[in-house]
Amino acid sequence: MNDDYEKISILLSNMTNELVSSRVRVRAIVELLGEKGLITREEYEDRFKKVFERDAISYRNDLLKEVKIDE
Numbered sequence: 001m002n003d004d005y006e007k008i009s010i011l012l013s014n015m016t017n018e019l020v021s022s023r024v025r026v027r028a029i030v031e032l033l034g035e036k037g038l039i040t041r042e043e044y045e046d047r048f049k050k051v052f053e054r055d056a057i058s059y060r061n062d063l064l065k066e067v068k069i070d071e
Helices: 001-037 041-070
Strands: none
Touching: 001 041
């Protein structure tokens, strides 16, 4: 039982680190593009919504498949 909790804890820690890293990377890219005048915040938000609607479910399903494979 403790082994299961340890595995879950490691998995959650890894997932959290990946999420934080991804958010920081995206924010850095958006800030750089904005500072250079290449995109506006509104353009980014509009594109985010489009890409989210297009890709979110498949990305989520892919991640869940990886979790099941690693179990």
